[in-house]
Amino acid sequence: MRARLLFTATLLAGTTLIAGCDKVSKSFANASEESVKETAYPERVYWGDTHLHTANSVDAFGFGNRLGPEEALRFARGEEVTSSTGVKAKLAHPLDFLVITDHAEGMGSTMALYNAPRIMINDPTVLRWYDMMHKGPDDSVKAMGEILEARAKGTLPPMFRDPKASAERTHNVWNSYLDTVERYNEPGKFTAFMGFEYTLMQGGNNLHRNVIFRDGKDKVAQIDPLDPTNELTPDKLWDYMDSYQAKTGGKVLAIPHNSNVSNGLMFMMTDGGGKQMTAAWAKRRADHEPVVEVTQIKGDSEAHPFLSPNDEFAAYGKAGWDIGNLMLTEKKKPSMFAGEYVREALKRGLLLEQKLGVNPYKFGMVGSTDSHTSLSTGDENNFFGKHSGVEPSPRRAMLPQSLGSGPARFGWQYLAGGYAGVWAKANTRASIWDAIARREVYGTTGPRMVVRFFGGWDFKGDDLKGDWVKAGYSRGVPMGGNLAQGKNGAPSFIVSALKDPDGANLDRVQIVKGWVDKGGTLHEKIFNVSWSDMDKRKQAGGKLPAVGDTVDMATATYKNSIGAPTLATVWTDPEFDHSVRAFYYVRVLEIPTPSWPAYDAVRYHIKLGPDVIAKAQERAYSSPIWYTPAG
Amino acid sequence: MNWRQRAAALLREPLVQFLGAGLLVYVLLSGRAPDLGERRIVVNEAVVGRLAARWSDNYRRPPNPAELDGLINDYVRDQIYYREALRLGLDKDDEVVMRRMRNKMIALATSEAEAATPGDSQLQALIDKDPARYAPETKLTFNQIYLGQDSPEQRLAASRVLGKLQAGEDDRNLGQPIPVPASFSKDPASDVGSVFGDEFVGGLRRAPIGIWSGPIVSGFGLHLVRVTERTSSATPKLVDVRQAVENDWRADARRRAEGDGYKRILSGYDVVIEQPK
Numbered sequence: 075m076r077a078r079l080l081f082t083a084t085l086l087a088g089t090t091l092i093a094g095c096d097k098v099s100k101s102f103a104n105a106s107e108e109s110v111k112e113t114a115y116p117e118r119v120y121w122g123d124t125h126l127h128t129a130n131s132v133d134a135f136g137f138g139n140r141l142g143p144e145e146a147l148r149f150a151r152g153e154e155v156t157s158s159t160g161v162k163a164k165l166a167h168p169l170d171f172l173v174i175t176d177h178a179e180g181m182g183s184t185m186a187l188y189n190a191p192r193i194m195i196n197d198p199t200v201l202r203w204y205d206m207m208h209k210g211p212d213d214s215v216k217a218m219g220e221i222l223e224a225r226a227k228g229t230l231p232p233m234f235r236d237p238k239a240s241a242e243r244t245h246n247v248w249n250s251y252l253d254t255v256e257r258y259n260e261p262g263k264f265t266a267f268m269g270f271e272y273t274l275m276q277g278g279n280n281l282h283r284n285v286i287f288r289d290g291k292d293k294v295a296q297i298d299p300l301d302p303t304n305e306l307t308p309d310k311l312w313d314y315m316d317s318y319q320a321k322t323g324g325k326v327l328a329i330p331h332n333s334n335v336s337n338g339l340m341f342m343m344t345d346g347g348g349k350q351m352t353a354a355w356a357k358r359r360a361d362h363e364p365v366v367e368v369t370q371i372k373g374d375s376e377a378h379p380f381l382s383p384n385d386e387f388a389a390y391g392k393a394g395w396d397i398g399n400l401m402l403t404e405k406k407k408p409s410m411f412a413g414e415y416v417r418e419a420l421k422r423g424l425l426l427e428q429k430l431g432v433n434p435y436k437f438g439m440v441g442s443t444d445s446h447t448s449l450s451t452g453d454e455n456n457f458f459g460k461h462s463g464v465e466p467s468p469r470r471a472m473l474p475q476s477l478g479s480g481p482a483r484f485g486w487q488y489l490a491g492g493y494a495g496v497w498a499k500a501n502t503r504a505s506i507w508d509a510i511a512r513r514e515v516y517g518t519t520g521p522r523m524v525v526r527f528f529g530g531w532d533f534k535g536d537d538l539k540g541d542w543v544k545a546g547y548s549r550g551v552p553m554g555g556n557l558a559q560g561k562n563g564a565p566s567f568i569v570s571a572l573k574d575p576d577g578a579n580l581d582r583v584q585i586v587k588g589w590v591d592k593g594g595t596l597h598e599k600i601f602n603v604s605w606s607d608m609d610k611r612k613q614a615g616g617k618l619p620a621v622g623d624t625v626d627m628a629t630a631t632y633k634n635s636i637g638a639p640t641l642a643t644v645w646t647d648p649e650f651d652h653s654v655r656a657f658y659y660v661r662v663l664e665i666p667t668p669s670w671p672a673y674d675a676v677r678y679h680i681k682l683g684p685d686v687i688a689k690a691q692e693r694a695y696s697s698p699i700w701y702t703p704a705g
Numbered sequence: 706m707n708w709r710q711r712a713a714a715l716l717r718e719p720l721v722q723f724l725g726a727g728l729l730v731y732v733l734l735s736g737r738a739p740d741l742g743e744r745r746i747v748v749n750e751a752v753v754g755r756l757a758a759r760w761s762d763n764y765r766r767p768p769n770p771a772e773l774d775g776l777i778n779d780y781v782r783d784q785i786y787y788r789e790a791l792r793l794g795l796d797k798d799d800e801v802v803m804r805r806m807r808n809k810m811i812a813l814a815t816s817e818a819e820a821a822t823p824g825d826s827q828l829q830a831l832i833d834k835d836p837a838r839y840a841p842e843t844k845l846t847f848n849q850i851y852l853g854q855d856s857p858e859q860r861l862a863a864s865r866v867l868g869k870l871q872a873g874e875d876d877r878n879l880g881q882p883i884p885v886p887a888s889f890s891k892d893p894a895s896d897v898g899s900v901f902g903d904e905f906v907g908g909l910r911r912a913p914i915g916i917w918s919g920p921i922v923s924g925f926g927l928h929l930v931r932v933t934e935r936t937s938s939a940t941p942k943l944v945d946v947r948q949a950v951e952n953d954w955r956a957d958a959r960r961r962a963e964g965d966g967y968k969r970i971l972s973g974y975d976v977v978i979e980q981p982k
Contacts, residue, residue: 257952
């Protein structure tokens, strides 16, 4: 395709092009990673997005995105950027890091097709898509829908499937992307990671992974991103990661996402191919995939009311997403839920560990956006949509918005979220990547709540009066860590949550415990451990009175007259059994706030349908701390 | 073969020359019918070669004779329709054609912009244009204690606590717990803003140096603060901010080239916008 593009340029430019200069400066003036000092333990949380698409992604471009990695990085760093639809966009506060994860498959191909001279296209179907893309944004979105559907059905025209041309184009787009990332990576100030999305599918079932490198261009440019076409399980990806590490001495990890639309395949009790899981397979999975993305624009994957009927907050981000797989080619059956929600997967992991000696699902949690607009927008009042076809506009909230055919999902069912909080010792690739690898991370649905979580054997309420962070690290383990059996009593946990300085007060802090008993039965229980107005809101039967609701839908506003800015406690498990495997993670809930459709309704004077959910209690999910009995 | 050699090779292609000439005719003589001499369509070896190569490119095999005939027929058909359409002026007032041509002109004007490397003087000029953008951020050194959510009662309490602090009482025994550090040392204002909210940074900028003052408001409520150091922004030096300036220069290169290109063409036109009578 490069030759073809060049052909156009030559056609136009004649000899003037020859005078061009292809020398690119390779000197990077930013401070080196090594010059940035790590603190003794993580002192602050770093905010980022591990999942963002630019115009280099096949679908993003087709949906109208015209912003490349450069604009994406500038936006994440806090610059004002003009969106593809011409709207000025800026974050209230910059992010600390970003991973641009364009689809490896067909990287840059839609852009190349769009820019190709029309006479170079023979295939009538491709020609039709080409013309639709050039006709305008609406037709372009339609064309993209057809391309994605053809892909899912395996009926893409030959020119899309040509592996040689595709590999060459991917190589060029990849290297240009790596150059841009390198120019915007500023150790100590802003970390730009290199990565891509491995868009693995089984039919329309989502098995997608984001691949994140710890290294710079010197290592990462030694390989090209891996194309998942023709694969059904993640094994080839893990081979690829192993070979990258062996070849370069670098490090790489993968983060699965949208288990909620995998139709039960993301966290199976078997291996990826449906065969009995072996200890070796379980270990491979855990080694390569230390973290999952628990919440993002396409719904929330923490828990489902079907699996957790006693969890009154499990319904968040399920509407529209629990009706079928990603492409809506297969409807959801209740039997599938257990294989696609994170809390259940954590429980399954305990059971598998009991059988195999290895826990394949011992993962931490992050949130990220999966925006296809090049704009990492996780805030409800500043949401630029899933893709450029649904950037701010009066009709987007009520628009049917499905990939492929089948029952429809609607605009309002997409969530504005999320972000990843990382407890790293410095803002560098090495420090942030290492923190992700050791699972010292948490996910939020957008608000930047500060959440700390330590587990140990001797924490007492009085610890909160002193330097409890230091105590947490010296006498216990942080989120993502392991507790081995202690000498005395039950484990205790230091939990602390602080509201987003620009956001809503907190309703409550919960600890979610999961365990497997000796008979192999899985259990879960949610403990309310700290909440606002504790003297007035008395717990009964494990349930708290609701925090209240200050949302005014007419103006899309709320008041922080309820809830608390910060909640903290030391909690000891009252039902601890030292003989059973367990995990504990924290869930923090904000007071109710308007969701993005509510802001749209006020901004554009539109009426939302009666079924639209336009307010929610946003939340944070910490990575778990695991307890493993001795012996 | 690098891209220049490839470009040079392509330029020697008859089809390229032919189409290039055609385009030139189109651009220069836009609106005028092609000469009778152009009513001759030659399908020579080069054209057929290119058609066949393109087929092979798409289908990974050469076309069979029937397919090649089809390709040639289609080529001739394209040429005839294209020329007749130009003759009839069908390209005029067609938004798709206009947008395509405009995009090609922009691609032409900007093709070199991205590869260029800026010199020191160009970068220095960018800094001089907006020194504040590149100046090192204000760094803040301060202590803070938290007094709970903003309310009239808490403000009263704050003034009592402030009195105690000014009388020399230990700040570690005062205030309410909050999981943010009590002291910050040389932290950039934007980082402080991310922790406390921007309103708080505004308060720190106005606070007197060296003494306890407040309350000032953050996203969490009321704070008393003692600012001990507030660096003022120095003049940015190119050597310190080179990457940032170069990034800006590059990000802007395309837009600049497009604007310059348009200005050049525009200067050859008389644009008359008539006012409604």
